Amino acid sequence: MKVRLGQRLTDHEAMSLAIRQAQKGAGFVAPNPLVGCVILDQEQRLLSLGYHRRWGGDHAEVEALKKIPTQDRRRALQGAQVFVTLEPCAHQGLTPSCAHELIRWPLAKVIYGLKDPNPKVSGKGAEIIRQKGISCEQADFLQGELEDLAEVFLTNMREQRSFIALKVASSLDGKLAMANGESQWITNESSRHHVQYLRGIYQAVLIGRQTLLKDQPRLNSRHPRFQDRQNTVIVLDPKGQSLDGLAHSSLAQVRPLDKIVLVLSERRKKALGPRGRIGFELLFCPELESGQLDLLWLSRELYRQGIASILVEGGAHTHSQFLQQGPADRLYQFLGPVLMGGPQAIGWTEGLQIQSFQERLVLRRMKAFKLEDNILVTGCLGR
Template identity: 40%
Template sequence: MAHALRLARRGLGNVWPNPAVGCVLVRDGRVVGRGWTQPGGRPHAERMALDAAGADAAGATAYVTLEPCAHHGRTPPCAEGLVGAGIARVVTALTDPDPRVAGRGHAMLRAAGIPLTEGVLADQAAELQAGFLLRITARRPFVTLKLASSLDGRIAMASGESRWITGPQARAHVHALRAQHDAILVGGGTARADRPHLNVRGIATPQQPVRIVLSAQALPPMPPQDADHGPLWRVEGPPDRVLADLAGRGLTRVFCEGGGRLAASLMTAGLVDQVVGYTAGLVLGAEARPFLGATGWAALADAPRFRLVESRAIGGDLFHRWRRI
């Protein structure tokens, strides 16, 4: 299952609105097939693994990070495919909350007499699938807030100068994280001041993320959609309604790189699920721009808490990742 989860991660950012799933087929102690959801959401992980295994799938155990689908869409149900291939046992991490599945895939396997084990590495799978799960259960995508700041929590000089606070290795790492998200979100002020490309550079990716600008005003000229730039969407309204609209359009994972005001709006609305920070070894002073705008919190109890997931040096900067408690 751990191997299946690593495979599933390869689909992050390029399979929406589908979940990024991994599947490993094991027979007689040997991996005979493996697969993960392909760009655009098809083929599914199970189909990829079954095709790779061929006749060796018969009698194998299938390890799947999410309950196999049970509905007919553009392709037949994966649960049906596992049964037809002669899979002897299925191990899953999570039940799919999608109403079209929601236990039906597991039931199809049991009805065929296939032994089923559920809940293996469920916590790790839920963290990986957080975007898909939130879209189904909370009608919004998973939100990652990215902050690149000085030691004293500043993101730019008072003039707006910010290139570059962090070093080249940290900036390259940001592009790797962008590639794992369906969309990149900024505010209108950032779009007008910086004219950002909001794309993935220096890393091969099956598709570029959607570029989203939250602004009630018209946008400045920005690069058109092409091989190097994803679709450009202008949205407006309060963050909760905007995120609900984005979920309705299929997005599961959004990477926010907006300014301090947008960051504060998302934080105060309780819509930030993860914070990734890059802290550089310089100080800018009180007159520089803070990474978070005014929140109105009057007491420590009002402030959201996050748990540290990882922390390490990247070049000369410190990378740290936090998940909301």
């Protein structure tokens, strides 16, 4: 829906517009949340809108307030209504607290989408606003969309780990490559363009050792929005078999070595001994009883190191392990109009062990988008 200033909006339309505003900050705000804000005047007409554009910049509420000319601001905001996707913050950080900014104006009400998930500040922003006599309530609509918008931040805060999204390009029968590694191309150019966008909005990309070996991918974003970005790449390689070749790999052609993280099994630490300067980072990860790297531990450790979100790009073993072990929050499955059969083709979940239908994984709030003759299916992964 295209909107113009002065247009009358319902509460639902105003929050939906705030969500679309917030999405424009994707890829630029981490570790902050995506936040959008819409201000309606007392006649429910669109007065201003804004979003959190980049980390360290104005918060959405402040941007929306600033867009109203200074000389008119007080008069225009008389009885106005503010719709913001997340509870206004109560604490002073790089910028002043949004709750304190809002109470400087003669507003009638503030409707926020989600409570701040940080227990130390949750409810405090709303309280500051109410104490000033301005109504401040959580929206009882669009909760699913609001949760999707803030999913990275919510997972970071609630679980203290990186948000994990799985990206798969598969045939209609769920195959992602032939056993000999042939997989280019199952999906079309529009799908691949969208993958470039995803690489821009996630802070890091992760792959298994076999994908590095067979595909020799670069995994940077060639999307126009993120072109000068050098993203971090994480490679799961428990035995450290790519150690010697990594500095000359396809990954190292497009990013400095310190943007590459090689994840090895903790058990390899002693055996490897001191290696002098290698340029890229080594991360030693504990193993589970199954002998697999402990991916929950890894998602916590990477979050501790400042990585808020990770796009896992396969292959099958790696995807299956994330699904099996649990840190798997969102799926992006690009389906090409191809059938690849078996057993010579690799199914993207073939390492996932599910004993009964009850244990099945489901996609909540599943959506599908047509990308010419491909389909993108996305949703939240869970039991």
